[in-house]
Amino acid sequence: MQIIDEKSNKTILLLGNEAITRGAIEAGVDVATTYPGTPSSEIADTFSAIARYLKSQNQTPSFYFEYSTNEKVSLEVAAAASFCNLRSLTCMKHVGLNVASDAFMTYLYVGCKGGHIIVSADDPACHSSQNEQDNRYFALFGSAPMLEPTTPQEAKEMTRLGFDLSEQLRLPILLRTTTRLNHARGPVKLLKPKQSKGKGFFEKDPDLVTVPSVARKQHPILLEKMEKAAALSDVSPFNEIITHGKKNRMGIVTSGVSFNYVTEAVKDLGIEASILKLGMTHPLPPQMCKRFIETCDTLVVVEELEPFLENQFKAMAHDMGSSVKILGKSTGHFSRLSEYNPDIVTGTLAKIFKKKNPLVVPAATTVKLPRRPPALCPGCPHRATYYAAKRVAPETTVYPTDIGCYTLGKEPPLEMADLLLCMGSNAGTACGLAVATDQKIISFMGDSTFFHSGIPPVVNAAHHNHDVVITVLDNRTTAMTGHQPHPGTDTDGMGNKAKRILVEDVVKGCGIEHIEVVNPNVIRKTSEAFKRALDFKGPSVVVSKAPCILLENRDKRRQGKKIHTFMVDQIKCEGCDICINEFGCPAFYHDEKDLVQINETLCNGCGNCVQVCPAHAIKVRKEEE
Amino acid sequence: MKTSIVLSGVGGQGVITAANILGKAAVNGKVNVHTSEVHGMAQRGGSVYCTVRMGDVSGPLVASGTADALISTEPVEALRYIQFVNKKTKVVTDINPVVPFTVAVGGEAYPSLDEVFKEIGSRAILYTVDALGIAKKAGGSITRNIVMLGALAATDVLPFDADILLETILENVPEKFKAVNKNAFNGGMQALTRR
Numbered sequence: 038m039q040i041i042d043e044k045s046n047k048t049i050l051l052l053g054n055e056a057i058t059r060g061a062i063e064a065g066v067d068v069a070t071t072y073p074g075t076p077s078s079e080i081a082d083t084f085s086a087i088a089r090y091l092k093s094q095n096q097t098p099s100f101y102f103e104y105s106t107n108e109k110v111s112l113e114v115a116a117a118a119s120f121c122n123l124r125s126l127t128c129m130k131h132v133g134l135n136v137a138s139d140a141f142m143t144y145l146y147v148g149c150k151g152g153h154i155i156v157s158a159d160d161p162a163c164h165s166s167q168n169e170q171d172n173r174y175f176a177l178f179g180s181a182p183m184l185e186p187t188t189p190q191e192a193k194e195m196t197r198l199g200f201d202l203s204e205q206l207r208l209p210i211l212l213r214t215t216t217r218l219n220h221a222r223g224p225v226k227l228l229k230p231k232q233s234k235g236k237g238f239f240e241k242d243p244d245l246v247t248v249p250s251v252a253r254k255q256h257p258i259l260l261e262k263m264e265k266a267a268a269l270s271d272v273s274p275f276n277e278i279i280t281h282g283k284k285n286r287m288g289i290v291t292s293g294v295s296f297n298y299v300t301e302a303v304k305d306l307g308i309e310a311s312i313l314k315l316g317m318t319h320p321l322p323p324q325m326c327k328r329f330i331e332t333c334d335t336l337v338v339v340e341e342l343e344p345f346l347e348n349q350f351k352a353m354a355h356d357m358g359s360s361v362k363i364l365g366k367s368t369g370h371f372s373r374l375s376e377y378n379p380d381i382v383t384g385t386l387a388k389i390f391k392k393k394n395p396l397v398v399p400a401a402t403t404v405k406l407p408r409r410p411p412a413l414c415p416g417c418p419h420r421a422t423y424y425a426a427k428r429v430a431p432e433t434t435v436y437p438t439d440i441g442c443y444t445l446g447k448e449p450p451l452e453m454a455d456l457l458l459c460m461g462s463n464a465g466t467a468c469g470l471a472v473a474t475d476q477k478i479i480s481f482m483g484d485s486t487f488f489h490s491g492i493p494p495v496v497n498a499a500h501h502n503h504d505v506v507i508t509v510l511d512n513r514t515t516a517m518t519g520h521q522p523h524p525g526t527d528t529d530g531m532g533n534k535a536k537r538i539l540v541e542d543v544v545k546g547c548g549i550e551h552i553e554v555v556n557p558n559v560i561r562k563t564s565e566a567f568k569r570a571l572d573f574k575g576p577s578v579v580v581s582k583a584p585c586i587l588l589e590n591r592d593k594r595r596q597g598k599k600i601h602t603f604m605v606d607q608i609k610c611e612g613c614d615i616c617i618n619e620f621g622c623p624a625f626y627h628d629e630k631d632l633v634q635i636n637e638t639l640c641n642g643c644g645n646c647v648q649v650c651p652a653h654a655i656k657v658r659k660e661e662e
Numbered sequence: 663m664k665t666s667i668v669l670s671g672v673g674g675q676g677v678i679t680a681a682n683i684l685g686k687a688a689v690n691g692k693v694n695v696h697t698s699e700v701h702g703m704a705q706r707g708g709s710v711y712c713t714v715r716m717g718d719v720s721g722p723l724v725a726s727g728t729a730d731a732l733i734s735t736e737p738v739e740a741l742r743y744i745q746f747v748n749k750k751t752k753v754v755t756d757i758n759p760v761v762p763f764t765v766a767v768g769g770e771a772y773p774s775l776d777e778v779f780k781e782i783g784s785r786a787i788l789y790t791v792d793a794l795g796i797a798k799k800a801g802g803s804i805t806r807n808i809v810m811l812g813a814l815a816a817t818d819v820l821p822f823d824a825d826i827l828l829e830t831i832l833e834n835v836p837e838k839f840k841a842v843n844k845n846a847f848n849g850g851m852q853a854l855t856r857r
Contacts, residue, residue: 188696217721220701221696221722222696223697224689224694297720297721379725398727399726406742407771407772408762410708412763623707625766626763
């Protein structure tokens with residue numbers, strides 16, 4: 038496994054996320070925790086893959102790693118390790134920090150002991166998220182020192198050196214990344230890993246118990262630490278000024294991946310300016326920023342999302358009595374929306390610096406292209422659950438949904454996702470809908486989501502006797518983020534045997550009296566179960582159990598078993614199109630003669646279409662067919 | 663010197679793997695490289711594109727109209743990313759359509775391949791390859807992405823030798839699949855056809 042077996046000093050290609058894991062290992066990390074979420078997942082998956090690989094080689098990993106039940110738990114687990122003077126890392130997607138924020142805000146008062154890196158993977162442009170919140174404000178909000186890498190190489194170094202910074206300040210460090218760093222690959226130079234400690238010792242300290250009297254004492258200490266952090270920011274190797282061409286009074290302030298776009302734009306356009314590249318973006322280096330403002334008449338601030346740097350530079354300029362012109366979002370030069378790219382940055386800098394923009398955006402094609410949105414895979418058991426539920430639900434039924442592959446049930450023809458806020462919201466909103474309307478409510482969440490934040494609203498439904506049907510789609514994995522284990526699976530992130538917790542047992546313990554456990558691949562019985570659940574007055578839970586088809590087929594292939602695909606018997610097919618218009622398996626299509634066919638390479642061989650077809654026209658494809 | 667390559671296709675066709683191999687080959691060829699890719703939602707049968715930039719570059723994203731090559735494992739997915747090409751860009755696409763589900767359900771239409779190829783040909787230098795056919799002949803439709811890498815190597819866009827790319831591919835597959843991948847790569851190299 039190259040990431041740990043390759044010699045030190047070698048340069049290898051690493052994903053930004055892999056580079057963060059490598060950086061932590063080079064720093065001798067002891068405990069790493071996460072709840073998976075795009076675009077952060079591969080940081081944790083790399084820890085998991087290394088642990089399992091070493092196990093297969095009869096070696097012991099130098100760290101403990103776990104996929105915790107949610108981000109808050111993952112932060113608490115790692116913080117506790119830090120209190121025992123171990124180095125720890127917690128990674129999550131941006132919205133995960135909302136979940137962990139309760140622990141995060143007070144953890145900063147207490148401070149850490151062993152170095153602790155908290156990775157927030159933000160997702161400008163919402164590539165795979167429900168919002169594009171800018172988590173740099175969490176650093177400001179809670180007073181956390183923050184580092185923002187521009188490349189995988191820098192991500193590795195910031196992680197590695199971030200542990201030292203964290204121990205120097207006795208504060209956890211927020212390593213703030215964005216999708217274009219997490220999912221970018223670049224050359225990374227490896228350094229020799231430091232030895233991890235293994236076990237620490239918890240020294241009792243009354244100041245670790247944040248009762249009001251302690252909190253009042255800790256808050257001023259946190260502010261003092263941030264003063265010290267500001268001084269360290271002024272000498273941080275991650276903050277630097279790069280001058281292009283002859284020195285003049287034009288400056289560009291930037292950080293993160295925007296720095297890459299700025300660098301190329303400045304070179305391509307032949308711009309002469311000084312670039313203040315900020316790697317430590319909280320606290321900003323006060324003296325360095327002050328000197329930079331003094332040397333400029335105009336400052337262009339290039340940063341994605343919110344005017345985080347821009348507003349702070351305005352405040353600094355104001356306090357200095359400087360008349361520097363600051364161009365950015367407030368002047369309409371840059372947007373607060375989405376992510377930046379070379380087109381946006383080159384185009385805007387060309388305008389500001391009065392250069393000819395060499396980029397020509399070709400006219401859009403006039404050929405009408407069919408959309409290709411992501412869809413539930415052929416053979417996905419969620420499709421069968423949706424289909425079975427829809428057949429017995431009244432027309433006006435509301436379907437609150439949740440975060441996972443099954444959100445794709447929003448697409449036609451199923452259209453069974455009506456309301457979504459965040460992880461676990463399906464069951465909470467189901468309770469509210471039951472209060473607010475007389476419509477029937479069937480909510481859906483995945484098994485991993487159930488353990489993450491789906492249990493409290495189930496308790497709520499039971500306690501208040503809300504008339505809802507809550508469905509747990511138990512496919513025995515966290516599928517959307519890359520098939521991570523969770524408390525309902527029998528192995529953990531280290532590849533060790535783990536206690537498998539059954540959803541139906543938990544639901545029973547939550548006080549739910551009507552529980553249906555079904556195999557969605559038996560569609561008729563699943564429909565009957567939903568019918569009974571709908572008829573039950575009060576809260577009911579349907580646990581729909583069938584493994585993710587991708588995992589099932591992967592296991593079959595590994596065991597050398599054949600996957601039998603299906604085909605349409607054209608003599609029997611009556612062209613009713615139920616398979617397409619109601620079941621909606623994407624392996625089905627109309628050929629040029631308008632006959633219904635199954636794409637052989639897409640079919641995953643679940644055979645559920647056989648149950649759906651009223652003409653019995655679907656059969657196993659023989660080799661020669 | 664900069665080389666910018668866009669790789670596109672349908673989630674599950676191995677587009678990310680191809681981009682990753684291309685990046686590793688650049689490192690093996692001692693060329694600076696940055697790549698970008700899509701994960702998560704886009705994998706579930708959606709449209710996917712990755713970028714690979716080599717040489718004097720600071721980041722992985724390709725600006726509009728600046729790709730040196732666009733390679734696609736699906737014809738419509740080549741046209742979908744046409745904003746990256748200019749008249750000199752070499753576009754290489756597989757000729758085998760994967761009809762998206764929106765055609766069957768959403769009443770959308772898959773354009774004729776002639777129309778797709780004409781449109782691409784009017785904007786760039788178009789090459790076509792029966793990648794699926796070659797992959798099947800090589801021993802597995804799963805190597806369609808490797809066929810496309812072979813075809814890319816034949817365009818002379820890469821700043822390193824085709825041998826380095828092939829060696830990198832073979833380094834990254836298990837022993838028992840080396841022969842299949844080698845056949846796929848060589849098949850792609852030989853099959854590149856100017857449209």
